[in-house]
Amino acid sequence: MSLYFESLGQGPDLVLLHGWAMNGTVWQPVAEQLAEDYCVHVVDLPGHGKSPASGPLTLDAMVAAIDAAFPWPVQVIGWSLGGAVATRWALQHPAKVRSLTLVASSPCFMQRSDWPHAMATATLAQFAASLQADWRGTLKRFISLQAMGDAQARAVARTLADDLFLHGEPALGALAEGLGILRDTDLRADMARLDLPVLLQYGDRDTLTPVGAAHWLAGMLPLAQCVIHAGAAHAPFLSHRDDFLTIQRQFLAGV
Template identity: 65%
Template sequence: MNLYFDTLGRGDDVVWLHGWAMNGAVWRDSVSGLVDEACHHLVDLPGHGRSGTDEALSLAMMVDALDAAFPYPVHVVGWSLGGAVAAAWAARSPDKLRSLTLVASSPCFMQRPDWRSAMPEKTLAQFAASLQDDWRGTLKRFISLQAMGDDAARAVARRLGDELFEHGEPGLAALSEGLAILRDTDLRADIGRLTLPVLLQFGDRDTLTPLPAGAWLAQALPQAELIVHRSAAHVPFISHRDAFVSAQRRFLASI
């Protein structure tokens, strides 16, 4: 498949992966503060934005598409679902990734008996069911949930809403398959094998990927640094843009 991405800046290659239902445009403001220091590729994941596909979405299929589009070593930044894709890519092709940044992401997005720092199964099931009746309303509710608890909740929700359809409307099948990936993904057994430098950027008010998930990753990853953005929810790169960019700049410069 043809993977769509915008490229900004010059220098070392940094690949940016967005979350469920969104597109690469969500990163534009953050990347604008880094264009003088690297070459940034703002990807539309398969089934999202302008990266249309007739294939069923899966974590493996997304990794295949990225591996083909970027056959050279890159730094990768992944938010939420994009973080899971990035971690799976790092586990499968360790020679391809120079560093990994996980933003409000998790190795396991749905609660399990031995994993409580995630969304309840009921919440994901409700979103999956409501997609069929009112997918636009479902996306608006999901955006509200991502911003909930943040000091800048209204501004964050407004920004995400403005960028939601910037690269076109998502397909219903891709949305449903993306939720299934969030429901089924559990990378905990693979995380400890990642030996590359990792930056973790989390908000302490995130209800979708709670901070204990970030703390778990910091313990499980041998070269991880955890940055906690106070009073931020699920989208710290919007609500705490300057602090997010500063941490990202310092991390990339250290490698």
């Protein structure tokens, strides 16, 4: 799979990975700030934005495309689905990922009998069904869920909606396969193998990735730094950008 990304700034290499149905433009305000000290690579995940999916979209296929695009060690920030991609990358190629920041992400996005810190099975199933009938409406509802409960909900939803199609309309097949990745991914058994600096940035009002997932990760990764942004939902890098950046800079500088 060919991978589209934009690079800005100079310094240590930092890769930013977005969430399902979005594209790299969602990171732009954060990327511009971090580019003062880093060479920031803002990626369109395979099947999203300007990165076509040349075959079936799987978590491993995404990792393979990103790993091929960056043949040198990097630090990585992954939001939501992008965090799962980043985690798998760090697990498969530990020499390539120098540090890992997970933003509102999860090792397991769908609830299971032993895992309440995720979306209900019915929620994901409803998205998958409605995607075929009305994909635009489905994406709008997903954006609303990402912003729901946030102290800056309207502003966050507007920003996400404005960025949604800036790199073109998403491929319906890739959207469906992406939901399948969210449904099937379960990295919980592998998390203890992560041997690198980890930063967790989450919102206490997130309904898609409940804060319990952050607390679980902090327990599994005792050396990880965990930050819970009060009043933030699923996109703390948008709603709490200044605090997010301050914490992110401190973490990256210490790696």
